[in-house]
Amino acid sequence: MLLVAGVDIGNSTTEVAIAQINGSKLEFYTSGIEKTTGVKGTKRNIRGIVNALNNALENTPYQIKDISLILLNEATPVIGDIAMETITETVITESTIIGHNPSTPGGVGFGVGTTISFQELMSHRGKEPVIPLINAGYDFADVAAEINHKLDQGIRIVGVIVQNDDGVLISNRLKTSMPIVDEVKYIDKVPVHMPAAVEVAESGRTIETLSNPFGIATVFNLDPEETKLVVPLSRALIGNRSAVVIKTPQGDVHARRIPAGKLMILGQHHKAEINIEAGADEIMSSVEKVKPVLDVRGEPGTNVGGMLERVRAVMSKLTDQPIETMAIQDILAVDTFAPKEVLGGVAGESALENAVGLAAMVKTSRLPMQQIAAALEKEIGVKVQIEGVEANMAILGALTTPGSAKPLAIVDIGGGSSDAAIINSQDQVFYTHLAGAGDMVTMLIKAELGLDSTLLAEAIKCSPLAKVESLFHMRMEDGSVKFFDQPLDPHLFSRVVVLNGNTMEPIETDHSMERIRTVRREAKRRVFVTNVLRALTRIAPNGNIRLLDFVVIVGGSALDFEIPEMITEALAEYKIVAGRANVRGMMGPRNAVATGLVLSYYQNLKNGSNG
Structure with missing residues (x-):
């Protein structure tokens, strides 16, 4: 018997699917999930992998040393940052x-x-x-x-x-x-x-x-x-x-202009140069015109130039590869607002200024994943191999959803990237891997609401809101009212709170509940819906989304209380049936890639491809 583990290293979480293979029989045995340690696609992921494996094996008679083989996905790191549009500050003497x-x-x-x-x-x-x-x-x-x-x-x-x-x-x-x-x-x-x-x-x-x-x-x-x-x-x-x-x-009173700078987008056959001030729509139009993107550069000495070079430097350090080999293979630009302090103010006054949020996907060689595999194998004493590309594995996992069949398209929405893949009736798979997902939405919420805490912005992204109107009742964001038998904490009175299960976290801001809700929903639309349509256009036959019939949503963001509805609504315009996956009939939209890694190995084993 072989005990085989598929490990999906995501930007936010690391997921595990463990199966038993007895001859020609495959049976999934257990699953686990833990927070990803370090930036996706770097050696720091090893601790998170070990934690996820231990989580999966916690209530079983097995230990990590009993696993016959560990299968990894090819992980491409994505880093998000904000490149500000030109800011005019009021400078006082x-x-x-x-x-x-x-x-x-x-x-x-x-x-x-x-x-x-x-x-x-x-x-x-x-x-x-x-x-x-x-x-x-x-x-x-x-x-x-x-x-x-x-x-x-x-x-x-x-x-x-x-x-x-x-x-x-x-x-x-x-x-x-x-x-x-x-x-x-x-x-x-x-x-x-x-x-x-x-x-x-x-x-x-x-x-x-x-x-x-x-x-x-x-x-x-x-x-x-x-x-x-x-x-x-x-x-x-x-x-x-x-x-x-x-x-x-x-x-x-003087105006001081901070240049946002220009983007140079280098494609396989064309290139484009565009000023950040032109806005997200123009930037993304240029990306589509020159695709496939080979690299993106920023104007030296400007805001965007510094941002992109910082991304390259970070990834170079994490992957031990020369900085000149760090290529940005995709970017997602989103129009947003960011509070900018009015200099000379007497109480921390700020103005909301236009900004452009950028998520950049750094293309690294296969070497970092090989380094992770080698280091993990050395640490735990179990054979480790890289099994396949993330999108291909995700579609294999999504096909275990009851009622699904080929041809099938999937969108995999994670923390840092949005992937799409389609498998046709001839088992041909076409996929795309795009920058920008949940982490960018968190960044936009934090920027637009002027929050100091990324954890609070993440909570706002993932959970509904309410306004505590008395010690015994609150008004939910949908207008309904919830009453309590016991008095609420007095510190929550008249506050907007995030509802996370049975806990209520107050939002220390002057923004109204309606404003916070609008920022949250618009951030999701600008990132998730935009990227889903962009990804499906790239994989659809002849680039025509209307030729797709069924789209299955997988990934952690598919568990969000708003995103599937937003995507389904957007795809309804193209007469596409969309919904959450239910991997293996029990995992919901989670575990698609980890499950697909095991299935890929099993299929290759039956075909004699794994020796």
């Missing part, structure tokens, strides 16, 4: 133009005046409108009393800027309603005796004047060139309930 959006501003309205310290306000007698600056050393009740006193004296106080979270407390004690912006952390950076505008919208509404570049131009009497430079600021304030904008005549 001496003082600043700022915007701010505290969670609980006070009062309502719009005021334009001159900034003044609270100490100076106490002795102020002028008639010009003023906006006092209240630092953390003053009590809100004393501040409100002094402002009321000055209003009684005829002093024109048109707005207030506060360091503490005291906006509502001060507003509730004033005789006259006025806009109050609080939580200005770096109030010491706010210049005094300078023109300023403070705006607070009514609850449920957003500001109108300071989120409009022409509104800012009107307030501060800017010329057309200066108006262009405040566009990043006004964009940062769109959707805010409150804002304060301050300008100093002594301060110079």
Whole structure:
């Protein structure tokens, strides 16, 4: 009896299928899965392989040393990164133009005046409108009393800027309603005796004047060139309930352009050069025009040039191959947004700037996989061989889905790559291997929501959302309401949370549940749906997707609660029947490649190809 293990090294997980071969009889025995260690296709994968094998054998009488043969797939590493489009920053000298959006501003309205310290306000007698600056050393009740006193004296106080979270407390004690912006952390950076505008919208509404570049131009009497430079600021304030904008005549506002750079796409017969600023659609159009892609280069000294060289350097180090041999065989470009800090801000203000996300697939030689096989064989004392290409193996595994038959097309969506393959009635297999999948979606969610944690972005990608509206109920993202017998954690009150099984993880952000959901779904569409259509076009007869009848979805991302529905909906337009695989009638969309590795070996063994 032979105990044979198929091992699928993925970007996120390593999966194992172990079968017993008795003469001409094949019987799958057990399966396992563990997190991939290191970058796919490198020696660091060995620990993850051993862990996955131990996981599969945990409740069996066997140990790793009892395995007769281990079969590996050919793993191609994929690295994703963001190459920013040209950014225009507001750079400040001496003082600043700022915007701010505290969670609980006070009062309502719009005021334009001159900034003044609270100490100076106490002795102020002028008639010009003023906006006092209240630092953390003053009590809100004393501040409100002094402002009321000055209003009684005829002093024109048109707005207030506060360091503490005291906006509502001060507003509730004033005789006259006025806009109050609080939580200005770096109030010491706010210049005094300078023109300023403070705006607070009514609850449920957003500001109108300071989120409009022409509104800012009107307030501060800017010329057309200066108006262009405040566009990043006004964009940062769109959707805010409150804002304060301050300008100093002594301060110079400069635009600093960070070049995104150009991509040089080298194909077998053609080449293309395109600026990142042209956007994802133009980049992907160029990729399709020059395919098959032999390499992609970035303009030296630019953002994208640095990104691609970093990808090459990382893969060169991990695979012990010369950097000049590192070729990028595919890229996926996606339009996105990324928050960019407005320099000179007093509370970490940022503006959403256009960006292009790039996933790059590095083509390495077969050598790294041979090195993995040799190192694994040495470590565990079991024979290891490379059995086949990932897509070919996946289609063999997918054919074990009950009800499937040839001809059949599959899409294998993993963490770093999207593969597609088709097998026709003559057993001919055509496949493609494309950059970009689950890891890129996580990257886009993290960038667009301005999150610090990749783990939180991953959780948002994989799980539905809810808003905790009381200690005993929450509203789900689909609009339904869920009630609880026991009170929820008070820290979750009024928070948007990610629902992962029975756990609720709060999302530390000011974004609404609707905004987070939109970012999540759009990121999935731009990566998964785009890549599935791109991959199926490459493998379809004559490049015509409409000639495909059945498409089976395999891979970890097929378990996602939204992706299969999105893909099925997109393929319905082409009258294609699509659905999740159920590998071996029990594994769902998982384990297709690992199962296919074992089946490939078994078929070759029967045909005498394995000796």
